[in-house]
Amino acid sequence: MTLSRAERRAETDGRILDAARRLFAERGYERTTIRSVASAARVDPALIMQRFTSKQHLFDRAVQPAGSPGPAADPVEEVLGTLGWKLGELPPESLAMLRSMLTHPEAAASARSALTAQIGRLEASLDGTDARLRATLITLVMLGVTIGHQLLHLEELRDTPPEEIAGLLRPSLQALTADPAP
Amino acid sequence: MTLSRAERRAETDGRILDAARRLFAERGYERTTIRSVASAARVDPALIMQRFTSKQHLFDRAVQPAGSPGPAADPVEEVLGTLGWKLGELPPESLAMLRSMLTHPEAAASARSALTAQIGRLEASLDGTDARLRATLITLVMLGVTIGHQLLHLEELRDTPPEEIAGLLRPSLQALTADPAP
């Protein structure tokens, strides 16, 4: 089974990106070194530069989301579905972005744009006054829970099934979905 | 007005800590260099080491909270008061800790312990099933909103008065305060 040139290239590129995603998600941008990624991918550090030009470019590629989410149904259940999904196994590219968003300016920009997109999607399915503000708060509620669970690993959430969290959160989110001034 | 030795020492120590808090809060632990703190405090870098032993010790001192919060009344209003306070002018030491908690292990430990304390305080004033879990979720809701506002600077929250945010959030938090299985 001799690998062709293109096959080898694609395979090592994938290995590099996988390692980068894992390390960026675990340690954040600053603490992740090109050398550590290279070592995790069993590759020479110089190759990463040759392929991705710079550490920042590697981060951009590693963080880029795979597929775009489909259109929404019920906003609360959509967001809670996101939660169930997030609480299970948030994809490494999202974790990498979230992990670095507070300390790395470029990651912050990515995070802001991702959150804004989510806010807009949510706003479109809300009625009443302050729709955008309420959409923002819903998004930030999810962000807080996700951070506490996936990034801070709070033991209070560690062993709690996602459905239970979703069940407790549902009335809270519905309160934000309802028009505050009907 | 010749300064005494003790006065000068206290004054420069204060200048160093102020600069450290500001820079740690703005850029996080990794991106803040001893040199930049020294330069902001108009002091030689070596002096900081002499006074605080290491960068980590400086961070510990800079992040240490000034005063402890008083006992609670109504949990929702207490937490929303925290919000009104946080949304106004969260103290630099808290900002510094929050900024670094996702990327710096020691900051993460501090954040976990601060959050756990807040959760415990909240749990004590909650009745019904899943009290601790609900206290955790309330805390994380506030964390998410604080991050979105103070650290990510989302424009949706930037120009919104704290009372309005509190007003929208109140029913949501009350839903978490109420016993889910009465």
Next chain:
DNA sequence: CCATTCGCTCAACAAGTGATGACTCAACGA
């Protein structure tokens, strides 16, 4: 089959980091 492409490695550089030890000089105290 042979010249060429190209995936990949090796060795090294320049910049910046936290940290150290010798030194200067003004405040202190007997």
Next chain:
DNA sequence: TCGTTGAGTCATCACTTGTTGAGCGAATGG
């Protein structure tokens, strides 16, 4: 007054970082 203390500085070390350019060797394609 004068030796001592201690706040503050200077030069420098040891190390890590991202990044670069020359080179090796195997797949490629004519």
